[in-house]
Amino acid sequence: MNVNSAFAIIAEPNRRAILGLLAQSERSVGDIERALRMPQPSVSKHLRVLREAGFVEARIDAQRRLYRIRPEPLREVDAWLAPFRRFWSAHLDALERHLDRMEEAPRRRKGRKR
Amino acid sequence: MNVNSAFAIIAEPNRRAILGLLAQSERSVGDIERALRMPQPSVSKHLRVLREAGFVEARIDAQRRLYRIRPEPLREVDAWLAPFRRFWSAHLDALERHLDRMEEAPRRRKGRKR
DNA sequence: TCATTATATACTACTATAGGTATATGCCCG
């Protein structure tokens, strides 16, 4: 599987973790390294992949590079999801009512499926 | 990379194509095979991966299996995107004008003005 | 029953990628 589509890029859990961090704020490589407890070369390599795929961009601050999100590729993913949303948004109201009822109702049986 | 997360499953382009088809309607293996011009074993194998990951379920109709979408795993993906939406929703109006010009919108988003 | 259609699985080979380790590059400051 080639890492060329946005989907392949975010298939890697560490990269998703990095993106999750950067969603909060700009961070240096060292910040990420410490926050995620990953070896530095690993962080740099994942950042390279993310950068080349357009998910992040770097800004130089002395010896550090501050990385931040670039949203475009994630928007692609979001767009791809569009045709599927009807599977849940259509029934969202009914589902919400259902969940509301379950939450407030006393438990009648345990071990519900799914 | 283990194919255990929803993200790894949809990293494979053929699987996304299959899901795209099934988003429209239930289909048999043969339908998919013809629509996507893929070898039948390949279709079956991808469907197996999708099924075991909860993206699709099969219903038996004589010798055929009719596959259809199960939305849960895709909702996970949708949920993961939440923290990133602020990066583009702020500029959504401009984005929509842009998209209107590029592709055309098959479905108008409701209540969004420009 | 047999032939045919529909789908699944087994097996092999290839390739891409992630992790680990070592080292290189580059910048700052004393």
Next chain:
DNA sequence: CGGGCATATACCTATAGTAGTATATAATGA
């Protein structure tokens, strides 16, 4: 200018996953 910090890259290895081919299973209808 040299030492130390921050980051990047090169190299190697292991492994997961896909495609391809052949074959198995199962249901149908003649």
